[in-house]
Amino acid sequence: MRIKRFFNKRLRSVRLPFHPRAYSDDIPASGAWSIDKGVGNRNFLKVVDGQPFVLESGETLEHIEMAYETWGELSEKSDNAVLVCHALTGDSHAYGDIEEGHPTPGWWNGLIGPGCALDTEKYFIVCVNVLGGCQGSTGPASINPKTGKQFGPDFPVITIRDIVRCQRRVADHLGIDKWNCVIGGSMGGMQVLEWGVMFPDRVSSLAPLATTLRASAQQIAWSAIGRTSLSLDPRFRGGNYYRAAPGDGPTAGLAIARSLAQTTYRSEEVYSKRFGRHLVDPRSIYGLWDRFQVESYLDYHGEKLARRFDANSYLVLNRAMDLHDLERDRGSLKNALERIARVPVITLSISSDALYPAYQQEELKEAINQAGGDCEYHMIDSPDGHDGFLLAVKEIGVHLESFLSKVSTK
Amino acid sequence: MRIKRFFNKRLRSVRLPFHPRAYSDDIPASGAWSIDKGVGNRNFLKVVDGQPFVLESGETLEHIEMAYETWGELSEKSDNAVLVCHALTGDSHAYGDIEEGHPTPGWWNGLIGPGCALDTEKYFIVCVNVLGGCQGSTGPASINPKTGKQFGPDFPVITIRDIVRCQRRVADHLGIDKWNCVIGGSMGGMQVLEWGVMFPDRVSSLAPLATTLRASAQQIAWSAIGRTSLSLDPRFRGGNYYRAAPGDGPTAGLAIARSLAQTTYRSEEVYSKRFGRHLVDPRSIYGLWDRFQVESYLDYHGEKLARRFDANSYLVLNRAMDLHDLERDRGSLKNALERIARVPVITLSISSDALYPAYQQEELKEAINQAGGDCEYHMIDSPDGHDGFLLAVKEIGVHLESFLSKVSTK
Structure with missing residues (x-):
């Protein structure tokens, strides 16, 4: 029992x-x-x-x-x-x-x-x-x-x-x-x-x-770009962000890294079929930061991960993947x-x-x-x-x- | 004449x-x-x-x-x-x-x-x-x-x-x-x-x-991720960086956006053949920011563009591409x-x-x-x-x- x-x-x-x-x-x-x-x-x-x-x-x-x-x-x-x-x-x-x-x-x-x-x-x-x-x-x-x-x-x-x-x-x-x-x-x-x-x-x-x-070199490239993007967030503080006030961690940086990864995870075909060129607000098109629905989707996935995942873990695990090589040593x-x-x-x-x-x-x-x-x-x-x-x-x-x-x- | x-x-x-x-x-x-x-x-x-x-x-x-x-x-x-x-x-x-x-x-x-x-x-x-x-x-x-x-x-x-x-x-x-x-x-x-x-x-x-x-939605996605990465650079200052001291502009952000774009511009095959898994320094592998040669290549291209290109132009022209649609209006x-x-x-x-x-x-x-x-x-x-x-x-x-x-x- x-x-x-x-x-x-x-x-x-x-x-x-x-x-x-x-x-x-x-x-x-x-x-x-x-x-x-x-x-x-x-x-x-x-x-x-x-x-x-x-x-x-x-x-x-x-x-x-x-x-x-x-x-x-x-x-x-x-x-x-x-x-x-x-x-x-x-x-x-x-x-x-x-x-x-x-x-x-x-x-x-x-x-x-x-x-x-x-x-x-x-x-x-x-x-x-x-x-x-x-x-x-x-x-x-x-x-x-x-x-x-x-x-x-x-x-x-x-x-x-x-x-x-x-x-x-x-x-x-x-x-x-x-x-x-x-x-x-x-x-x-x-x-x-x-x-x-x-x-x-x-x-x-x-x-x-x-x-x-x-x-592969391309997999390392995507990983490295994501990691560097994350580290660019001023609230990353070189990884010392744990004692930051709620919401003052590197959520924006982690969200960007995730958005990038999310795009590599899916396919051209799926993005085209699902989002096409639809705007979030069809009346807002000529602002620099007006958004297409695909951008909103990426924001959503980025923010969703940032709420549940630790940025330093993201970095460490990405690096572990980059180092993956069955042959090494x-x-x-x-x-x-x-x-x-x-x-x-x-x-x-x-x-x-x-x-x-x-x-x-x-x-x-x-x-x-x-x-x-x-x-x-x-x-x-x-x-x-x-x-x-x-x-x-x-x-x-x-x-x-x-x-x-x-x-x-x- | x-x-x-x-x-x-x-x-x-x-x-x-x-x-x-x-x-x-x-x-x-x-x-x-x-x-x-x-x-x-x-x-x-x-x-x-x-x-x-x-x-x-x-x-x-x-x-x-x-x-x-x-x-x-x-x-x-x-x-x-x-x-x-x-x-x-x-x-x-x-x-x-x-x-x-x-x-x-x-x-x-x-x-x-x-x-x-x-x-x-x-x-x-x-x-x-x-x-x-x-x-x-x-x-x-x-x-x-x-x-x-x-x-x-x-x-x-x-x-x-x-x-x-x-x-x-x-x-x-x-x-x-x-x-x-x-x-x-x-x-x-x-x-x-x-x-x-x-x-x-x-x-x-x-x-x-x-x-x-x-x-396409994927092209917009890559563009948007690049633009958002750039804007995350604290030295971007919402685009008001022209009076910053030399080197105090959003070069890191622009470099990241370029690295990302560069990866979409080339191919898996080229990256694998050219860089494989070679390290910049073969003795430095277990540091979080130790670099593979492909990372060094991306840094080089990012920094090279950041020296010759204006970040606000990069944003505006990327947005122009996102808006490209022969059918519109x-x-x-x-x-x-x-x-x-x-x-x-x-x-x-x-x-x-x-x-x-x-x-x-x-x-x-x-x-x-x-x-x-x-x-x-x-x-x-x-x-x-x-x-x-x-x-x-x-x-x-x-x-x-x-x-x-x-x-x-x-």
Whole structure:
């Protein structure tokens, strides 16, 4: 009963064990675990062993907490667990309704749920807010134990590998030796790939969607422009804005960065069909700041993110994406992919994705298969651009369900 | 001799006649003309008739000056004149070397020049800095005669139609009743199309390249994000930055806007090949603001533009592009295109152009031909994205030369 209640809790947070030595992909799990129940469905799980957690950069974090949610129940053999990895501005609320602490419904509703491809009646599904995030896990807005104040710009640069090592601690805690599948799109897909390289014995299958082996120059360009725009906001104050009065933070800068990103996430076709050249006020056209509806839409998305997301987290996670490169410090891409190649992989492209173009997923498939792996590839026909990985849940579900059924019978 | 010397002058400026009545596409040319020689090759041509120039918005400008350059000589029949229309951050220096007042060589060198498609031995070529610009023509940095100070944010919103009406005054002044061809890419192509709609009897052919019948929602989005980013720079001061100390203007904001635009101008392929994931300093990777080479490239282009371009001009001209819509206030697109359809048209796409995608030029061709016109269309195979219209001069030249030879014999 206690276990069942435990697993039915939607959102928990893990304080990770301090890592007792220099950075290595294959860290041992150690330390003592504890769980704190938070507000509403929020629970905080902490692991402390008195040594700092060493990041890939060599920087350390004394305290790490991980917020996560679960749905369904872990089987007796612990072989039905699926890890869902969220994208840049996502959080652990991959599935469910709007509820306390979650102003938006689950970002992968339709793919996750009873009867869905990620069937909550069948799988035990886990989603962890990433390290560096701002939805319950340790990030720049967390208290720096060295100063008693929020980290702000002192929060170290993290990598996708650091994020995955934190997720592994959650797996250890939950008693999951091997994920049935690790799945995610975009930045989530980067985590999926790193799971395959870093911990190939802890996964039975991988589903990296709309993602890439390495951030491309154009992806870095968009990220960098967004980050610099944000930093131009005078209220950013070099990242030291936490003690600013309400509304006096860098919301305008974060909103601009988001507007830019939002445009790369969608497609020319969708913008044309949805907004065309319609004005907000057809009588106001000749003012320099009179607005078209597409501008109003961008403002809306920018302001919406600025209300729920921390600007320093935005910077740190964008940088983590820029640094994503499966090959880095591994001698060769082949070395990395030979580890991924041990398990079946599915990758999907969104036909209209200009940010993570289809050639990147085709390259991923080819590279894995050349390394001796078994990677299947499908193109999802969707006009929604990169956001198709969040929106085309029905089409993704068809391929995923078929893939998982084969994995399950192996 | 005097005429020859006159036409050999590279850069001149026209002060336009005040327009004596409310806005109309088909304004009469009137007023007295005068020429001032400026610094170096710069000449200022002024036309004043004591009435304000009425813009499409209904706003007025008391004084208008136009800077332009010419190459080659006007034939006795005045039938060899070609108007070259520049894009957003271009200027009248379409052809030539770096020289006083021109820190960069001609932006269409290779397409214009002796033996080129726009052969300066054959054609009399004219390029006018646009109204709203900052390279000699009246714009936000010009003195507002009402206040004796620079316009700044008081400069009115202008449209492509206003720009074209100013160019027509230059044509009147030069004694060019009919352009052999009006040619331009991007914002230049918008001007070409408006020439065809507003003054169909003043053109023998049109070459709108890598452009569109109307700014699309995505094009407006990119423009708006750039403009908002610029305005976020605290040194923008709402546009009132002209009296700031050197270096205290909104250069950072303008640089960001340019970086963003630059990314939309090029292509994923070019960025990947040129920059890949190379770091500026391979030893500096884990700092939040450590840079990849692509970031350094964007900084360079941003700062370069910020040194030579006025931020308020950037805003005004971007807005003019957003407002570009051949159909506006003309009842229907068909009404507009039936005027363009009176003369032969050539349009070209750049295969990798994501900002002005090929479908827009295909649509242009279809629409003109459906309106009874004769529009030929070619795709230029180039990896350079939208900037291909500036870079693929050889390929553009082949099509243009063939097109012009047919026009000339008609």
